[in-house]
């Protein structure tokens with residue numbers, strides 16, 4: 076029912092109007108799917124099930140990767156109880172709204188195309204100064220950018236020494252595959268899994284992040300959360316976060 080309803084709404088409504096009406100629509104869905112078997116950490120809602128094959132929270136629209144990201148940032152990184160300066164690339168509504176309304180974070184969002192973003196930017200050449208942010212969230216963005224090394228270098232530049240980035244990308248088991256000759260959307264869908272992706276990464280994305288200067292820690296969902304938690308929060312046990320630290324050279328010398 077959820078998928079059919081969403082398809083109809085997306086077909087009828089222009090994206091800007093949909094984004095305005097979405098909170099009211101999701102408020103109705105929250106009660107339609109209310110239950111105790113599952114819990115969405117992003118909107119703090121009890122659910123009888125997640126929809127779209129267990130992927131989406133009907134109450135806020137978060138997917139498995141966003142719920143993993145949220146739990147990691149809340150429990151492991153303690154982001155929401157700090158006053159850090161945050162840049163969120165390609166924001167999700169639930170995260171943006173929560174950071175603005177319920178935290179002391181100095182939050183701003185940016186994207187090349189999203190209507191939700193507070194600022195329009197090109198991640199390979201941002202308007203931000205050196206060392207402006209404590210934290211940069213970059214989830215499922217780099218696979219859209221032809222010059223990803225430049226985008227990664229830009230994230231490094233705008234982070235403060237001691238700052239952190241969280242990078243998420245779609246991953247395959249094989250090494251990163253890219254081919255600049257593949258430019259037609261239908262060919263990109265076949266080769267890279269989505270018609271606006273320019274590559275599909277393997278775990279060797281870590282090398283690109285290290286090349287920009289980051290210290291990288293790989294966090295796998297199943298290494299952090301139990302099987303019960305993975306089911307309860309609707310997570311993907313194989314999901315991976317790349318946590319990049321920009322070393323504080325002053326402390327390192329100490």
Ligand SMILES: [Zn+2]
Nearest residue numbers: 115118132135
């Ligand atoms: Zn939710």
